[in-house]
Amino acid sequence: MTATDWTPVFVLPNIPLEAAIGCEIAALAPAHDPRVRTLKRAHPSFRRFLSRFADNFGEKFEPSVLLLNTVAPPTFCDVAALASFRDLIALSAITRGRALELQHPRGHRVLFGEAFAIYPWMLDRHYEDVIGSTPAILGTHELSRFKGQSSPALFRTSLGENDIDQPLLASLMARWRRRYEVGEPARENVALMRSLNMAYHASLLPAGTETTFYDVGRVVSLWVSAFEILVHPGGNGQANRDKVFEMIERTCWAKAGSGQLAHDTGGKTKVKRTLASWLYQMLYECRNDFLHGNPVERGNLVLPTPQRTIFEYAAPLYRIALTAFLPLTYNVPRPSAEDARALGADIIDHMDFMRPQKSAEAALLTATRPPTGRAARRARITRPAP
Structure with a gap:
């Protein structure tokens, strides 16, 4: 060509x-x-x-x-x-x-x-x-x-x-x-392209110089829609929070901390799920508050421990959802242990393949840690007033 x-x-x-x-x-x-x-x-x-x-x-x-x-x-x-x-x-x-x-x-x-x-x-x-x-x-x-x-x-x-x-x-x-x-x-390929379109628009700036926390809440709502489109069964079926939970929980985790079922995601039946599902629950509740006209304030957007907005976690969380949806797995047959060169190359390829997944999981895990360094300084400046 x-x-x-x-x-x-x-x-x-x-x-x-x-x-x-x-x-x-x-x-x-x-x-x-x-x-x-x-x-x-x-x-x-x-x-x-x-x-x-x-x-x-x-x-x-x-x-x-x-x-x-x-x-x-x-x-x-x-x-x-x-x-x-x-x-x-x-x-x-x-x-x-x-x-x-x-x-x-x-x-x-x-x-x-x-x-x-x-x-x-x-x-x-x-x-x-x-x-x-x-x-x-x-x-x-x-x-x-x-x-x-x-x-x-x-x-x-x-x-x-x-x-x-x-x-x-x-x-x-x-x-x-x-x-x-x-x-x-x-149908799943149509849904994927439609979800990517929604996610792209969710990734845009909430607004310009005049950005308010209402604008950020609106963008969070688009992220939730991007997740729901992935899990819609088609026809007269429905996409809901639990279906998104099911998709996220199918992820083959690269970090041990990511797969721990230690987080309460609400609902009548108390079920412990992963941190990723808990973060989706935060997105989901934020979407409901902003789109349904419930009373909201800047603090609705802020996760308490890292003092970061839930908006910042939406994109890496979406990567986790895509990991399960596609699915993103390393399916290359392992070379013979007798071929040291081929085995070494395969190990490097596998590490390269898993690096973005590990990075996405490590990003979500920051939601469980207080901010440090530059992030801590920013948190002190932007923390909403009580």
Whole structure:
């Protein structure tokens, strides 16, 4: 496959990539990717389009480009398929970033979905004019007058291979292909793409400068919906809290502390469940309070021990749910013990596969520990008044 086999579909100005992410059907690629460079040489107007982006302070950059294989089946050309492709990449990065941030707070990680926002203006298929298309606008304009910008609401934070949950990405990419390569996809694959769409929107900034705790409560509600979509049985069936508990409890835990049935998740029947289920219970109660109009205050969002908001735990908890749903298991046959080199390579591969799972579990376990260091200082500053 050569670089000329690809066509640019969208640009994403908020996420600088170190390398391309994708498969032989679609890819999210940086401007220095050979396929993008070939397109820039073949279409000077495309090169000029990419060169006309700057941040809010005039610093020039070239955006990332969502590429589609020119011979991709028509079902992959639909905007729903392309949006799902973006969603799965975004969640593979955000769940990883949130897990690391809970363990080692330092900022400058990809934590919000706006990093993967698709720019509303793009060159037309003839590489002549720019076209703007959203539910609010539809129009064309001259390329010579175009000035693209990144979002004013977040920094352009670079994304590398280690910033992405690679086992999750690979599994979601395979499910994406199975969802859109057939006319009648399996119900669970439709549910997965729908859940990823909800989770992507849950990962967006709650609001702008005017963010209130009501906005955060609303976003928590979207996270709960993302979990419920995964467990909906279809038809006239129902998705509820207990079904989400069942899914979470199917997880093959990598850390002993994660699997301890030591947490009361409420209800008439007192059942001890894992910490992950307890955190989902906190999300669930928060959703109910905010969406049903119950009396709420900032403290409704804060977990007492770590003095962090429940919102911060939603993404790594969603990764745990996906671990059970997909499921994410290392199924490579173990080489013979007599082949030391192959056995050593397999051990390394297994460790790499399990690293994001362990990180997600370690992130959830911070909910049982008081904050330290920078997190402690932030807790003292942001702790709600009694």
